[in-house]
Amino acid sequence: MTGGHDQLRLLGGGDAGGSAAIIDPAAQADFDKYHRCPILADQVEFAAADAEVAFDDAQPAFGEESCRLFLGGGTLGLRGGHGGRTMAPMNMTDTTPALYVVATPIGNLSDITLRALDVLRAADLVACEDTRHARTLLDHHGIRAQTVPLHEHNEAAASVRLVEALRAGRRVALISDAGTPGISDPGARSCAAVRAAGFAVVPLPGPSAAVTALSAAGLGDARFLFAGFLPAKATARRHEIESLRHVPAALVFYEAPHRIEETIAALAAILEPERTLVVARELTKLFEQIAVMPLAEGPAWLAADDNRRRGEFVVAVSGPPPRQGLDIEAERVLKTLLAELPVKQAAKLAAEITGAAKNDLYQRALELKA
Numbered sequence: 001m002t003g004g005h006d007q008l009r010l011l012g013g014g015d016a017g018g019s020a021a022i023i024d025p026a027a028q029a030d031f032d033k034y035h036r037c038p039i040l041a042d043q044v045e046f047a048a049a050d051a052e053v054a055f056d057d058a059q060p061a062f063g064e065e066s067c068r069l070f071l072g073g074g075t076l077g078l079r080g081g082h083g084g085r086t087m088a089p090m091n092m093t094d095t096t097p098a099l100y101v102v103a104t105p106i107g108n109l110s111d112i113t114l115r116a117l118d119v120l121r122a123a124d125l126v127a128c129e130d131t132r133h134a135r136t137l138l139d140h141h142g143i144r145a146q147t148v149p150l151h152e153h154n155e156a157a158a159s160v161r162l163v164e165a166l167r168a169g170r171r172v173a174l175i176s177d178a179g180t181p182g183i184s185d186p187g188a189r190s191c192a193a194v195r196a197a198g199f200a201v202v203p204l205p206g207p208s209a210a211v212t213a214l215s216a217a218g219l220g221d222a223r224f225l226f227a228g229f230l231p232a233k234a235t236a237r238r239h240e241i242e243s244l245r246h247v248p249a250a251l252v253f254y255e256a257p258h259r260i261e262e263t264i265a266a267l268a269a270i271l272e273p274e275r276t277l278v279v280a281r282e283l284t285k286l287f288e289q290i291a292v293m294p295l296a297e298g299p300a301w302l303a304a305d306d307n308r309r310r311g312e313f314v315v316a317v318s319g320p321p322p323r324q325g326l327d328i329e330a331e332r333v334l335k336t337l338l339a340e341l342p343v344k345q346a347a348k349l350a351a352e353i354t355g356a357a358k359n360d361l362y363q364r365a366l367e368l369k370a
């Protein structure tokens with residue numbers, strides 16, 4: 001494990017890209033203290049000249065080591081083979097053509113798996129949302145694969161080209177700008193097209209902002225619902241939040257800085273004030289912040305400091321508070337109706353029969369069906 005000082009050196013070659021700013025020595029010291037290394041798209045640029053050399057020297061050995069450790073000397077398994085066990089194709093040196101869907105960092109360039117580096121190194125072609133953005137990551141790890149754009153506006157046409165490349169025996173990987181492809185990012189169409197053409201699609205797990213935020217949120221909910229970005233228009237956003245209100249799970253959203261205030265205000269206005277709000281900002285980056293508070297306090301917390309509205313956000317809200325229990329008769333009627341009817345209809349009829357609140361019955365019905 002590299003220490004903070006070494007990480008600074010390693011980062012030097014990684015262009016911060018985007019609206020990068022030079023940081024002063026005080027900030028570097030701070031960085032060193034927390035052993036945190038940025039950063040794909042913002043905030044910080046490190047100027048150390050020897051960084052790429054340091055990382056390049058180290059990394060192939062790690063990759064080979066990972067093969068030895070997990071693959072028994074780099075022998076590659078295939079799905080369905082090997083003594084009845086199902087084994088995924090492991091990496092690009094596998095001879096079976098496949099599309100490798102590779103999760104990449106959400107900020108900290110070191111958050112990439114050894115297997116992902118192996119696969120990207122071996123790729124002939126890396127499909128990515130923004131080729132310049134991808135080069136930041138690839139150059140940082142000394143990866144020279146050809147990049148091709150694949151984004152929401154060209155995914156259909158680009159998928160055809162990926163299939164052609166696979167037919168030509170080329171090794172193809174898919175990444176997005178950050179995190180896991182297909183999660184609020186392009187990728188779904190390509191996976192479907194590649195599979196429809198008869199090729200395997202091999203996922204390489206790694207960072208995703210939603211799961212990263214949840215892992216540290218400390219919410220007690222056993223389940224979560226990932227809702228992605230809420231609609232930009234106020235009415236549609238309100239309807240969406242209302243439709244999620246009774247879901248018996250924590251809710252997880254993505255949000256951009258220019259809409260974070262409206263989103264938190266809408267959540268606070270519609271959902272129960274005692275729910276727990278988690279604002280996870282700039283995860284894995286220099287200014288990472290994870291704030292936890294009652295939902296009702298969210299708007300004031302955001303308004304109190306301009307910095308709290310900067311960066312990239314995951315917003316999580318705990319599930320609905322416990323309802324007052326249904327009485328035995330309402331529970332019995334609901335269960336009987338649920339055995340024959342869909343949830344909504346059963347709750348409505350049970351409310352008419354027993355006089356219990358329809359929402360309570362609906363929520364209980366969801367629990368019973370789960």
Ligand code: SAM
Pocket residue numbers: 106107176178179180181182183184185207208209210253254255256280281282283284285312313314
């Ligand atoms: N595919 C990505 C994933 O697996 O998380 C998500 C891509 S989506 C286009 C980008 C959104 O993810 C951002 O607007 C933000 O809501 C969230 N996000 C990405 N990186 C983040 C980070 N470092 N901290 C907090 N949220 C982040």
